[in-house]
Amino acid sequence: MNLKQLSEKLSLSQTTVSRALNGYPEVAEETRRRVADAAKRFGYRPSPSARRLATGKAGMIGYVMPTGDAVHIDTHFIEFLSGIGDYARTHELDLALSPTNLDDEEATYRRLLAAHRVDAVYVSSPTTADWRIRLLEESGMPYIVHGRSEGHDFEFPFLDIDNEGAFHDAARLLLQLGHERIALLNGNEGQTFADHRERGMRKALAAHGLILPDRFVSRMTMTEENGYRAARRLLADSDRPTALICASLMQALGIMRAVGDLGLSIPDDLSLISHDDVFPFLKPEGFSTPLTTTCSPIRAAGERIAERLAARIAQTETGPVGEVWPVDLIVRGSVGRAPRKVTKQRLVSPA
Amino acid sequence: MNLKQLSEKLSLSQTTVSRALNGYPEVAEETRRRVADAAKRFGYRPSPSARRLATGKAGMIGYVMPTGDAVHIDTHFIEFLSGIGDYARTHELDLALSPTNLDDEEATYRRLLAAHRVDAVYVSSPTTADWRIRLLEESGMPYIVHGRSEGHDFEFPFLDIDNEGAFHDAARLLLQLGHERIALLNGNEGQTFADHRERGMRKALAAHGLILPDRFVSRMTMTEENGYRAARRLLADSDRPTALICASLMQALGIMRAVGDLGLSIPDDLSLISHDDVFPFLKPEGFSTPLTTTCSPIRAAGERIAERLAARIAQTETGPVGEVWPVDLIVRGSVGRAPRKVTKQRLVSPA
DNA sequence: AAAGCTTTCCAAAGCGCTTTGGCTGCCGCA
DNA sequence: TGCGGCAGCCAAAGCGCTTTGGAAAGCTTT
Structure with missing residues (x-):
């Protein structure tokens, strides 16, 4: 069914039908309704190619x-x-x-x-x-x-x-909970969003008179594997961070695996906040320890x-x-007060 | 520049130009060449929308x-x-x-x-x-x-x-190298390609009078993580397999990680063959132990x-x-002769 | 040399839509 | 009563291509 046929059925011109359907003003309300009805009843669908040719848009x-x-x-x-x-x-x-x-x-x-x-x-x-x-x-x-x-x-x-604001808020929350050694697992060099996130975090720290030491920030492609590696490295240190902020759920997964391997626990030994782009196949609220996230649906x-x-x-x-x-900061079980002290014993305890 | 303009420049009709360009027979070779030349020179590009409208194809x-x-x-x-x-x-x-x-x-x-x-x-x-x-x-x-x-x-x-043939060949190679305990890490249930691969492997084993025991075959979504888990489970067994065939490079990565964690080595303790869909970002020949693969470029x-x-x-x-x-079977360093015997000692050696 | 093919080209009719430029009534205004 | 203005509709001209139905010219055939 095309425009011509439809207009014949309605005893109207193609012009009027076209205009009625496309919401142009010069058509009576009553007519518009009739047209819309008929279009639906006959299952009329305008041809994209024709429309594109006529309008010059590729669609x-x-x-x-x-x-x-x-x-x-x-x-x-x-x-x-x-x-x-x-x-x-x-x-x-x-x-x-x-x-x-x-x-x-x-x-x-x-x-x-x-x-x-x-x-x-x-x-x-x-x-x-x-x-x-x-x-x-x-x-x-x-x-x-x-x-x-x-x-x-x-x-x-x-x-x-608002990547800057998101990570600012995340860091501020951790600071309020008494954390002072907070590390950042960020996205790759050159990616603007990663720069913004780092900036937000630094500002929050600065507001508490703290800085972000180089060894506490790493840039990487945001994979589980890279998250794991970075977390292993960070957590092996004698003055390891008490909190981690990371830029994607993939990294968070890696971090959690590293934490498990080391016999540590979240949030007792480590608080964790991740950015969450909201993947349907991965829900931070369903994690064994529900994850605190800065959340913005990418879809x-x-x-x-x-x-x-x-x-x-x-x-x-x-x-x-x-x-x-x-960006919303959604607080869940993965953050807690900063641990009093990191015991030597824990540092070396195996899996 | 559209057809009409082009045809005017050539003093030809639109029909002829259109036909010349689209390879219809009823146009002289010499004319066709002239048209093609002019089209290139003026940078003529037919309008997709117009063509679609005229042909009724959506393109x-x-x-x-x-x-x-x-x-x-x-x-x-x-x-x-x-x-x-x-x-x-x-x-x-x-x-x-x-x-x-x-x-x-x-x-x-x-x-x-x-x-x-x-x-x-x-x-x-x-x-x-x-x-x-x-x-x-x-x-x-x-x-x-x-x-x-x-x-x-x-x-x-x-x-x-030829998934069946590929995994048949892979298994046969391992059998020829003396392996008798070969495990399969396959794709998910219900996926036809996974069924075919399993079938191929079973046939190769049958030809050597062997069967594939249930505990040596696992179905999974083909991720690194799942490969790791399955490998950990398999290799912890006292009569662990001496060779593994897996269905994707992602699994292979997980397997290699598991092997590393357990202090084993490829191919001394375990031979590994993976199917490779040829990703540009992941080259099995570049692995620390180059990986033997059944190879078919998905692109x-x-x-x-x-x-x-x-x-x-x-x-x-x-x-x-x-x-x-x-499917090509490309033999690289990750396969070797079956180990003589699995020592108790090795089985419990930690990472 | 007339008839019949081929080969090579063309004019024009779409494809289904949008949009321009009227054309008709009907209302309000003087 | 006459006229401008406006709401509501229409015919027709594109949009740029493909394709149908010739037609002219050149060749072969008898």
């Missing part, structure tokens, strides 16, 4: 997906993608992926921009002075950055969470980005709009 | 991507997707993802089929008597299954690797599936074509 949002050597396949990616998809599928949008290996990334972007097959693009995991942002800014293609990037001489539209962010991209395509949103989402 | 291949509770985010997924994308981007195809949570999966499929927005679909990780295959078969939508599914009363097009499979889907859309390929790729 797609694009993402350049790096794959290849040295690319850490990110668990966040799919979850975020799902959020985008949630919005996309209900709004006549499609999500087109352009895989690329890291070497070709710039070429892939340029091709994407030139080929005019997508209406908007989003950029994830921006690094400092990310060249992709500059490229997009110059191209005129609507885009949104998920996260922030520093070191540009222009503003750009982004959606980010919702994906959905919001899709929504804003749609707005930018429609020119409803313009300019370098920045959006920073607050 | 997209679809994938229903499960996300949500209990979905194990699969590392294979992105790599496979990349393969699809490699083909897609050079062939006027786009890859459209429809995320869904597991509960809605069937509804999502039905919507996808009804909405007519994709020309073909692929199905991954089929289970026994997979309902998705039946649904697609009945819908008339072109599709290909990546893997196989048993228990259907009809044939269907698929691309699979190439993605590419091939895209190619075949394109053929099915064009009706070049029809019918229940099945394609089974051979």
Whole structure:
């Protein structure tokens, strides 16, 4: 059933039916209702291709997906993608992926921009002075950055969470509980969000007259394995930290394994706070010791980005709009008062 | 630059130019060359939307991507997707993802089929008597299954690797090296590829008059963690296996960690063979003990599936074509002769 | 040399939608 | 009574491509 047939059934012109369906003002309310009814009854679905041809929009949002050597396949990616998809599928949008290996990334972007097959693009995991942002800014293609990037001489539209505030609050909580040796297991070098988190934590410490010693902060790809390693190293020290803040649940899992191996316990020997991007397959409240987290659903962010991209395509949103989402600190069983003292005995006790 | 403009520049009709570009026969070779030249020179790119409207094809291949509770985010997924994308981007195809949570999966499929927005679909990780295959078969939508599914009363097009042969060969190699206690760390219940692998291994053992005892085979989601756990359990046994075959590199990593923790060594105490789907970020030849693998690049499979889907859309390929790729057994340092005997001492030696 | 093929090209009709530029009544106003 | 204004509708012109149904020109055949 197409527009023409539908309009004939209604004894209306295609123009009117089209306008009724798309919410244009110059159509009587009563008519609009009739049209909407009929459309539903006959199961009318406008053809995307026709619409795209007529409007000149591709109806797609694009993402350049790096794959290849040295690319850490990110668990966040799919979850975020799902959020985008949630919005996309209900709004006549499609999500087109352009895989690329890291070497070709710039070429892939340029091709994407030139080929005019997508209406908007989003950029994830921006690094400092990310060249992709500059490229997009110059191209005129609507885009949104998920996260922030520093070191540009222009503003750009982004959606980010308040990483600094989140880790500030997390650290402050631990300080209030009497912890003074707090370590940070952070994301990789160059990732803006990791910089922000570290900054937030340092500020909280500074407010208590403390600093974050180098040996208490490590940067890493956020895997279980790396979390385990870093925790083993940290906890083997004679003046080991009494609390840990980490940047992802994967790291938290590794940390908990390390803690178990060493015969320590959470929160008695170590308080632990993790950032949680809210994965459906991993719930910190279900851990054997429920985990305190700074929490921000990444899927919702994906959905919001899709929504804003749609707005930018429609020119409803313009300019370098920045959006920073607050992050909740959810206190659960994994934090407790700082232990009085670390006994020698415990330090060497085996698994 | 569109077709009309290009055809004017060439003093040809749109028809001829279109045909020349699309390889139709009724155009002189010389003309075709002129057209191709001009097209390149002016950077002409046909508009996908227009083409789609005219041909009635959506120009997209679809994938229903499960996300949500209990979905194990699969590392294979992105790599496979990349393969699809490699083909897609050079062939006027786009890859459209429809995320869904597991509960809605069937509804999502039905919507996808009804909405007519994709020309073909692929199905991954089929289970026994997979309902998705039946649904697609009945819908008339072109599709290909990546893997196989048993228990259907009809044939269907698929691309699979020779899992049975691969694990047969792997087991045979170990048997030839004198191993008699060989354990299998397999994928999850219900996954056809895992069934096939187990079958192959059993056949090889049977040919040597051996069987695979229940305690030597475990099914699991193929993660590092699960590999570690299973290996710890197996290797703690007094009559522990002298060789292990596992279904993914992730498991292999876990196994190697377990072996290290127990103070054992590969291949002296344990021979290890893993299946390798060839991830760019994980190379078994680079392991401290290079790993023997059964090897089949999953990205190439993605590419091939895209190619075949394109053929099915064009009706070049029809019918229940099945394609089974051979799997290479690549012998590296992680296999050796079976140890003479397992000493008591070793069995209890700590990390 | 006329008839019949081939080869090579073209004009024009869609594909299904959006959007421009009217056209019709009907109301209110002077 | 006449006229401008407005709400509500329509016809038709695209959007850029593919494809149908010729048609002209060149060759072969009888």
